[in-house]
Amino acid sequence: MxxxxxxxxxxxxxxxxxxxxxxxxxxxxxxxxxxVKELVENALDAGATSVEVDVxxxxxxxxxxxxxxxxxxxxxxxLALARHATSKIRVASDLVGVxxxxxxxxxxxxxxxxSMLRIDTAPADGEGTRIRSAAxxxxxxxxxxRRRGTTVEVSQLFYNAPARQRFLxxxxxxxxxxxxxxxxxxxxxxxxxxxARQDGKAMFTxxxxxxxxxxxxxxxxxxxxxxxxxxxxxxxxxxxxxxVERPADVxxxxxxxxxxxxxxxxxxxGLVRAAEAAYxxxxxxxxxxxxxxxxxxxxxxxxxxxxxxxxxVRFHDRWVLERAVEAAVRRALGTFDSGAMFGRxxxxxxxxxxxxxxxxxxxxxxPAFDADGPLFVDEEPMETGAAPDSREPAAVDEPVPxxxxxxxxxxxxxxxxxxxLIDQHSAHERILYEQFMGALARGDAPSxxxxxxxxxxxxxxxxxxxxxxxxxxxxLGFEAEAFGGHSIxxxxxxxxxxxxxxxxxxxxTLASLTGDRFAAVHARHERLAATVACKAAVKAGDALSAxxxxxxxxxxxxxTLPAHDVHGRSTIVQLGWDExxxxxxxx
Amino acid sequence: MRFTISREKLQEGLTAVAASIPTKTTLPVLSNILxxxxxxxxxxxxxxxxxxxxxxxxxxxxxxxxxxIPAKKLSEIARELPPSPVKIASSGEQRITLDCGRSHFKxxxxxxxxxxxxxxxxxxxxxxxxxxxxxxxxxxTSFAVSTExxxxxxNGVLWELRPEFMRMVAxxxxxxxxMEVPVSSSGAPQTSDLIVPPKALEQxxxxxxxxxxxxxxxxxxxxxxxxxxxxxxxxxxxGPYPNYDQVIPKDNDRVAICDKIALASALKRMSVIASDQxxxxxxxxxxxxxxxxVQTPDLGEATDxxxxxxxxxPLDIGFNAAxxxxxxxxxxxxxxxxTFKAPERAATLEPEGWSEPGKYLCLVMPLRLVD
Numbered sequence: 001m002x003x004x005x006x007x008x009x010x011x012x013x014x015x016x017x018x019x020x021x022x023x024x025x026x027x028x029x030x031x032x033x034x035x036v037k038e039l040v041e042n043a044l045d046a047g048a049t050s051v052e053v054d055v056x057x058x059x060x061x062x063x064x065x066x067x068x069x070x071x072x073x074x075x076x077x078x079l080a081l082a083r084h085a086t087s088k089i090r091v092a093s094d095l096v097g098v099x100x101x102x103x104x105x106x107x108x109x110x111x112x113x114x115s116m117l118r119i120d121t122a123p124a125d126g127e128g129t130r131i132r133s134a135a136x137x138x139x140x141x142x143x144x145x146r147r148r149g150t151t152v153e154v155s156q157l158f159y160n161a162p163a164r165q166r167f168l169x170x171x172x173x174x175x176x177x178x179x180x181x182x183x184x185x186x187x188x189x190x191x192x193x194x195x196a197r198q199d200g201k202a203m204f205t206x207x208x209x210x211x212x213x214x215x216x217x218x219x220x221x222x223x224x225x226x227x228x229x230x231x232x233x234x235x236x237x238x239x240x241x242x243x244v245e246r247p248a249d250v251x252x253x254x255x256x257x258x259x260x261x262x263x264x265x266x267x268x269x270g271l272v273r274a275a276e277a278a279y280x281x282x283x284x285x286x287x288x289x290x291x292x293x294x295x296x297x298x299x300x301x302x303x304x305x306x307x308x309x310x311x312x313v314r315f316h317d318r319w320v321l322e323r324a325v326e327a328a329v330r331r332a333l334g335t336f337d338s339g340a341m342f343g344r345x346x347x348x349x350x351x352x353x354x355x356x357x358x359x360x361x362x363x364x365x366x367p368a369f370d371a372d373g374p375l376f377v378d379e380e381p382m383e384t385g386a387a388p389d390s391r392e393p394a395a396v397d398e399p400v401p402x403x404x405x406x407x408x409x410x411x412x413x414x415x416x417x418x419x420x421l422i423d424q425h426s427a428h429e430r431i432l433y434e435q436f437m438g439a440l441a442r443g444d445a446p447s448x449x450x451x452x453x454x455x456x457x458x459x460x461x462x463x464x465x466x467x468x469x470x471x472x473x474x475x476l477g478f479e480a481e482a483f484g485g486h487s488i489x490x491x492x493x494x495x496x497x498x499x500x501x502x503x504x505x506x507x508x509t510l511a512s513l514t515g516d517r518f519a520a521v522h523a524r525h526e527r528l529a530a531t532v533a534c535k536a537a538v539k540a541g542d543a544l545s546a547x548x549x550x551x552x553x554x555x556x557x558x559x560t561l562p563a564h565d566v567h568g569r570s571t572i573v574q575l576g577w578d579e580x581x582x583x584x585x586x587x
Numbered sequence: 588m589r590f591t592i593s594r595e596k597l598q599e600g601l602t603a604v605a606a607s608i609p610t611k612t613t614l615p616v617l618s619n620i621l622x623x624x625x626x627x628x629x630x631x632x633x634x635x636x637x638x639x640x641x642x643x644x645x646x647x648x649x650x651x652x653x654x655x656i657p658a659k660k661l662s663e664i665a666r667e668l669p670p671s672p673v674k675i676a677s678s679g680e681q682r683i684t685l686d687c688g689r690s691h692f693k694x695x696x697x698x699x700x701x702x703x704x705x706x707x708x709x710x711x712x713x714x715x716x717x718x719x720x721x722x723x724x725x726x727x728t729s730f731a732v733s734t735e736x737x738x739x740x741x742n743g744v745l746w747e748l749r750p751e752f753m754r755m756v757a758x759x760x761x762x763x764x765x766m767e768v769p770v771s772s773s774g775a776p777q778t779s780d781l782i783v784p785p786k787a788l789e790q791x792x793x794x795x796x797x798x799x800x801x802x803x804x805x806x807x808x809x810x811x812x813x814x815x816x817x818x819x820x821x822x823x824x825x826g827p828y829p830n831y832d833q834v835i836p837k838d839n840d841r842v843a844i845c846d847k848i849a850l851a852s853a854l855k856r857m858s859v860i861a862s863d864q865x866x867x868x869x870x871x872x873x874x875x876x877x878x879x880x881v882q883t884p885d886l887g888e889a890t891d892x893x894x895x896x897x898x899x900x901p902l903d904i905g906f907n908a909a910x911x912x913x914x915x916x917x918x919x920x921x922x923x924x925x926t927f928k929a930p931e932r933a934a935t936l937e938p939e940g941w942s943e944p945g946k947y948l949c950l951v952m953p954l955r956l957v958d
Contacts, residue, residue, distance in 0.1 A: 435864070438884070446865035447955035448761050448907065449931055452829045477955065492931075492955060495761070495865050495907070501737040551863070 029110050031168060032059025032157060033177035038107035039152050040185055043067035046150060049208075050193040057199070058171030059157065059178055066151040071123040077131050078141055080108050080119075108152075112136050114164065115157045121150040135160045179203065183219060184265040187258050187292060190215045212243055212292055224253060231293065233328030237301070238321060240328035242293040247279060247333065248563060251287035260294045261302060267311045271295075274322035278329035281433070281530060281566040293325065327522065403549040409540040411549050418576035424544060424552065426565035428537035429530075431555045432496055433566045436529035439494075440475050447477035447492040454490040454503050455483065461514035462507075463488075469513060472528050478506055496536055505535040530566040588652025589676040590624045592644065594668050594687065600644040601662045603794055603817060604633040607640035608658045616701040619655035622675070622683075623699070624648045632705070633658060634820075638787045639705050640794065642817040652677055653699040664692060706820050708811030713804035716753070718814070719797035720768050724755040726792060727766045727917050727947060729785040733759035743782035743824035745831070750778065756831050757785070761952050762910045763831060764917070768945040781810060782828055787821030794819060835950060836933050839926035841899030843872055844939050847923045850877075851915045853891045857881045858908045860889040866908040867954045872927075873901040904930045905956040911936075914949040930956065 029035055036053060043051045046069025056062035072080065111117065113136035122128035128146030132139040158165040168174060175198055182204075186194050190209040197203060209215035217225035228243035259271050275291050283289065301321075303314040315321050401413040411422045439445035458466060463486050466473070473480065477494030493502035509531045538544065544552070556562045556571070565571045581587045601620070609617055612635070621632040626648065632641035654677050664685065665673075671688040678684055678693070685692040725744070733741035738760070745756040747767075754767035787810075794817050795801060802813040805823075812819045857868045860881045871878040877895045882888040904927060915923065920938035927934045936949045 442884070442957075444957035445955075446862070446867045446905075446907075448865075449933075449952035449954070451758060451760050451763060451831075451834045451933065451950070451952055479955075495954075497864060499735055501735055504737055555863075 029107075029114060029157075031177060032063055032174045033181045035059065035063050035111055035115075035154055035157065036065065036178045037181045037185070038111065039063070039065040039154070040182065042107065042152075043069055043150065044185070044189055044192065046070045048149070048192060050195075052195045053178075053182060053197070054200075055175065055178055055196070055198045058169075058174030060165075060168055060171065060174065061155060063154040063157070064151060066149065068147070068149040071146075071148050071150050072119075072121045072129070073123055074129040074141060074143075077119055077121050077129050078138065081112050081117075081131070081133055081136075081138060082109060109136065111154055114161050115154045115159065118153040118155075119150065120144055120146050120153075122146040122148055124148050175203075184258060186219065187212065187215060188260045188263055188265050188294075212294070216243065216292065227253065228290070228292070229332045231328050231332040233324075233331050235324035235327055236320070237298050238324040239296040240293060240325050241296075242291070244275065244291050244293070244329050244332055245289040247282035247289070247561070250279070250283045250289045253290070255288055255290045257291045258293070259291065261313060262296055262299060263294075264304060264313070265311070266313050268313070270318060270322055271325055274326040275329045278326045278333060281526065282333060282561055291329075293329075295321070295325065297321065330522065400550050400553055403546065403553060405544055405549060407540075408543050411544070411553065413553075415574065418574050418580070421573045421575070422553070422556065423540075423565070423571050423573075424542070424549075425537050425540050426571040427552055427556045427562070428497075429533045429565050430559050430561060430571055431552070432533035432536050433529050434559050434561075435496065436476055436533055437525060439477070440472060440525045440529060443475040445475060445477035445494050447479055448495040449479075449492045450490065454493075454506075456480075456488050456490060456503065456507055456510075458486050458488060458510060459514075460486060462510040465510045465513040469510075469524070469528060472524060473506075473509075476528070476532060478502075480506075494536075497538075499538060499542070500536055505532060508535040533566060588622075588624045588654060588683075589650040589674075590629055590646045590648040591672050591674050592629065592646035594665065594670055594673055596644045596646065597673055598662075598665045600629070600631040600642050601658070601665055603642040604631045604640050605658055605662055606793070607635060607638050607790065608633040609635040616655055616697050616703075618658060619697055619702070620658040620661060621653065621655050621699060621702045623653040624651050626651065632702075634703060634705070636703060637784060637822045638790060639820040640790055640817070641705065641820075642794075644816075650676075654680070654683060654696050655699055655702050656683060656694055656696040660694060664694075706806050706809035706811070706822075708804050708806035708809055708820060710802055710804045710811065710813055713802040713811075713813070714748075715800050715802055716770065718791075718795040718799040718801050720753075720770065721801065722792045722795075722797060723945075724753065724766050724768060725788045727919075728755040728757045728764040729788050730913060730917065731757040731759060731762055731764035731949070732785050735759070739824055740782060740826045740828055743784050744788055745828045746781045746783055748779045748781070756828070758829075758831060758950075761907070762914065763834075763950040764914070764947075765831070765835070765949070766945060766947045779805065780828065781805070782824040782826070783810060784821060784824060787819060790819050790821075834933060835948070836926070836928055836935060839928045839932075839935060841872065841902050841927040842897070843877065843925045843927075844896040844922055845877065845893060845925065847915055847918055847921055849893055850923065851912055853879050853893050854908045854912050854915075856891055857889055858912070860887055861908055862886075865954060866910075867905055867956075868908045869903060869905050869956055871901070871903045872897050872899070899927070902927055902930065903956060904934065905954040906934070906951060907954055910951050914951065917949075919943070919947065 029038070032055070036055070036059065040051055040053065043065055044067075046067060048067035048069035050068050052064075052066045054062065054064040054066075108117075112133045116134045117132065119131045120128055121131075122144075125147050126145055128144040129141060130144035130146075131141045158168065179196070182194060182196055186192075186206050190212065193208050194206045195202065195204070204219070206215065206218050209218060213225045213228065213230075216228070225243075227246055227249040229246055230241075231244055232241040233239075257272055259266055259268055261268075271293070272291065275293060276288060279289055301316045303316075401415070404412045405424070406412050406421070409424060411424055411427075413420055413422075436445070463482075466480070466488060467482075470480065477492065478490060479492035480488045480490040483489040490502070490506065493506070494500070509528070512531055512535075513528070538548075538552075563570065563572050578587070604620055608620065612618055614636075617635060621630075623630045623632070624646070628643050628648065629646045630641060630643045632639065634640070668690060669688045674686040676684050680698045682693060682695050685694065724746075729744045732744055736742070741759055743757075747754040747756070752767045752769045754765065756763065756765045758764070791801075791812055795812075795814055799814050802811075804811050804813075808823050808825060810821050810823055854868065857879045858866055860883055861868050862883050868879055868881045871880065872895070874897060875894055877893045877897070879891040879893070880888065881890075914936050918936065918938050920941050922939035924937045924939040925934060926937075930953060932953070934951050934953065936951065938947055941947065
């Protein structure tokens with residue numbers, strides 16, 4: 001190690017630039033995939049509309065990236081190999097809001113320091129230059145004929161760094177990393193034609209795509225692309241768009257997550273978590289949706305100069321951004337498109353649209369009003385237990401299959417391809433949840449005034465929960481006022497179903513809302529609607545009459561997400577005939 | 588035990604008792620009927636531990652004794668028997684033989700000791716009530732009890748006995764029905780408040796002929812009703828009944844008088860469009876017109892009109908149509924008188940021009956309307 005600057009003690013030396021480049025290469029160039037990433041990004045920064053990538057032996061022997069971009073003059077091309085040489089920024093202030101992929105001027109020198117490099121470049125057809133280097137040393141620069149654009153050929157990666165070479169994986173594994181890298185880029189830069197070949201074999205050819213769905217279809221096939229819902233939402237200066245998986249499809253195919261901010265693919269667990277939070281109540285705990293999200297936000301709200309590979313960025317106001325992403329995804333999930341395919345297969349094929357059971361039992365009331373019948377109906381069986389209730393409608397011609405209650409917990413019926421079980425509590429919870437969400441949005445929940453106001457004695461925490469939610473509780477139909485001494489007086493309550501126990505529901509709701517801090521309006525709505533729905537729904541163990549089961553079935557069918565309860569558990573489980581036949585040894 | 592009974596008498600007795608026998612029970616003997624042969628005849632009894640019914644039917648008793656027999660099987664057999672005298676005899680403690688014409692049955696039962704004893708109610712201190720009056724109260728009020736289990740008090744009907752009248756009140760907290768009839772009290776003058784399960788009242792209404800005098804007596808926390816042949820015992824619901832008088836509005840100054848059938852028809856029409864859950868409809872009173880309207884998101888809307896006699900300021904008020912319809916069903920007159928104070932205050936419904944002695948009042952709490 002020859003050194004020009006050595007301290008008096010001879011211990012500390014400033015490293016020659018070749019060594020520094022090798023060290024930098026450790027950050028930027030880890031494996032062939034990082035070379036591909038740097039080179040393709042350079043090509044894109046050079047305005048390429050078509051990028052071709054050739055790889056041999058997983059990139060260990062050769063990586064060649066050709067583009068049709070602007071190309072370089074001879075001198076620029078030589079300078080490009082010097083560290084911190086970049087065409088993309090000039091002064092430090094350009095770093096704020098930098099829009100190009102690269103800008104640090106590290107990539108080419110770092111790559112050249114650990115490989116044999118050849119650059120063919122031409123700013124215009126026929127005016128090309130060929131530059132060769134090995135281990136960072138310029139070997140030559142001669143004119144060469146080339147069409148406009150640049151080809152960078154990296155061979156024998158890490159030939160001079162055996163330690164690194166040993167850490168390379170097999171060709172297949174390295175290729176997979178390269179493919180991932182190209183995929184990430186392809187998803188962001190859909191306008192660019194991207195071709196990749198491995199050992200001369202075309203691995204993928206992506207024509208310029210109209211939109212994200214087309215590109216996904218080109219990458220993984222049309223059916224995969226169809227499982228996504230479009231997200232498109234603007235919140236303040238933040239525009240979130242992209243595709244997210246339909247809740248019903250989540251967990252059924254490989255999960256892919258790609259997030260791009262201002263056209264730059266990044267990794268950010270916070271944003272992923274925010275998007276996943278939007279799925280609350282629609283998918284079971286533990287499964288995670290595939291996400292392709294693109295966020296456009298003001299450049300000064302983001303710092304990309306955090307990581308050499310630029311896969312991580314820093315947001316100035318992360319909280320606002322995450323809320324915007326969550327809201328955008330949630331909006332997409334709330335669309336009709338989101339519900340269209342849910343669990344429909346679990347319903348009887350013949351199920352036609354049903355408009356609910358008749359609201360009152362008109363038939364049963366008729367005898368009292370027969371013109372010549374007695375008005376004083378003593379002969380009639382007294383209907384002691386019957387609260388006014390549509391849940392025992394007279395036989396109505398609805399395509400509702402016969403329902404059987406099992407263990408006072410599930411309703412069972414026969415569908416086209418098997419036996420279907422519905423969890424009565426989950427089902428009712430889902431129905432009420434959607435009702436309550438509607439009521440919160442419209443503020444018109446029917447509120448039944450009480451003859452005898454309820455007095456509830458609350459703990460201080462419950463009282464706080466009441467105070468911070470009283471506006472929403474009122475929208476749901478609870479009219480209550482503080483009564484002093486940790487008590488509230490309830491004058492009116494919602495009346496979602498005849499078995500509804502308003503006092504218990506309110507008490508349990510307040511108990512479980514203690515300590516909640518949901519600032520976002522929608523999150524508060526959801527939390528409250530889910531809590532009240534859970535407390536108000538019939539429980540496992542409640543015996544249901546045939547009419548009640550029928551009404552539950554019909555109402556569930558009309559919900560947007562019948563197959564999932566508000567905790568993400570399954571509401572509907574189907575046991576197919578094939579499975580039964582297998583169990584009985586019939587096949 | 589040995590006796591002979593006509594098929595009709597046996598069926599009559601079984602029908603009276605069968606309704607008190609629970610269909611599902613954890614205590615097997617409760618699904619049995621207690622058959623006791625005495626010198627006077629035979630007594631059949633059944634209970635679900637809340638309510639007990641016991642009735643005596645004429646029979647030719649040769650040998651006294653008692654046993655319990657599965658009620659459902661005995662009823663089914665009695666229904667299918669040929670029209671001949673039925674001979675029943677015990678063979679041992681747990682089995683009977685039943686002969687009728689050429690039909691012959693042996694049925695296993697349980698010893699009578701396993702049957703729960705009836706509540707001790709001393710009819711020595713009883714008072715008397717005309718069965719028909721009681722039935723009138725029952726049928727006009729007990730429909731309004733609560734079915735929801737959190738407030739057991741409201742699951743019962745309040746029966747207030749006073750020297751000059753008796754009154755029944757039932758409510759589920761949303762609507763209330765109250766009726767009182769004058770009584771010519773006989774027996775001990777009673778002032779008593781009882782909360783009776785509606786199931787027991789249903790038995791009273793069903794079992795006793797309207798013109799019968801009933802003896803009624805109170806035990807520790809049971810109530811007994813007795814006619815010469817039949818007795819009904821019921822558990823009472825304990826606790827203070829809410830102060831209903833306080834919630835009955837005294838100053839409702841908006842009054843409407845409507846034709847009951849026309850009102851009910853309009854309500855039924857509106858109900859078709861009203862929400863399944865709440866049956867919410869809007870009533871708008873303005874001089875001589877009652878306008879109905881209903882809007883249900885995703886379904887549609889409807890309006891209707893009815894000429895009424897209305898005095899007071901215009902009023903918009905929301906109701907559960909099912910509550911109104913149910914009350915109208917029990918209003919004994921052609922016209923109904925409705926009174927209101929304000930959109931969030933209780934409304935009352937009363938028969939208009941009722942000639943019978945007594946007072947009947949129903950009360951409904953409104954539903955919130957959002958404009």
